[in-house]
Amino acid sequence: MEATIKILIYIHAFFGGIGLITGIGSIIVKKGGSLHKKMGKLFSIGMVTSSLISIPICWMPKHQNIFLFLIGLFTIYLVISGNRFLNFKRKTKADFTDKLISGSMLFFSVIMISIGLYCQFNSIENGILFTFFGGFGFYMTVKDFIFFKNLSVSNKNWLSKHIGKMIGALIASITAFIVAGIGIGNIITWMAPSILGTIYIFYWNRKIAPKTDKLVEV
DSSP states (O other): HHHHHHHHHHHHHHHHHEEEHHHHHHSOOOOOOOHHHHHHHHHHHHHHHHHHHHHHHTTTTTTTOHHHHHHHHHHHHHHHHHHHHGGGGGSSSSOHHHHHHHHHHHHHHHHHHHHHHHHHHOOOTHHHHHHHHHHHHHHHHHHHHHHHHHHHHHGGGGHHHHHHHHHHHHHHHHHHHIIIIOOOOOOHHHHHHHHHHHHHHHHHHHHHOOOOOOOOOO
């Protein structure tokens, strides 16, 4: 059993490494270009595969970790949802799959927040992490449903939604590298990439926001 777990961990780390490298690369290269799209596909494959493998590992003997299990689901949501938002460049209605993906993550976000609050009230270690990431998931999924409801008005925001989700998945990859790869697992290393990544997302949202015409005083 332990040999099987080690093999799964190595495969998980390999695809996670692909996701990390191509994710950083997709930020560096020109957005929307062919290289960006190719790196984006490799990033998506790497992150989803790595996260899927991490899910059974989190339930195996001596490796049980409900937090990493939920983070794996969160990462899968970010990648799949981030890619599906590209479709809203053309379509003007959310389908059942879009709502199912966001609805499922909303459900797990509530679970994360509940676990976090329970841990904090009972002085259990790392409860703040459940609350922090559960809060992020709750906020993002609620924003998804607001977007779905107001597509006629907000469908121009599909690009900012795509960027936000994909950067979020990259944040998960960087965090995993720092915590699992380097072995630094304190609260700061868990939360700092998310905070810095959120600042980067705000930067891009401002950059792609429609420019309003300036009024000229006569």
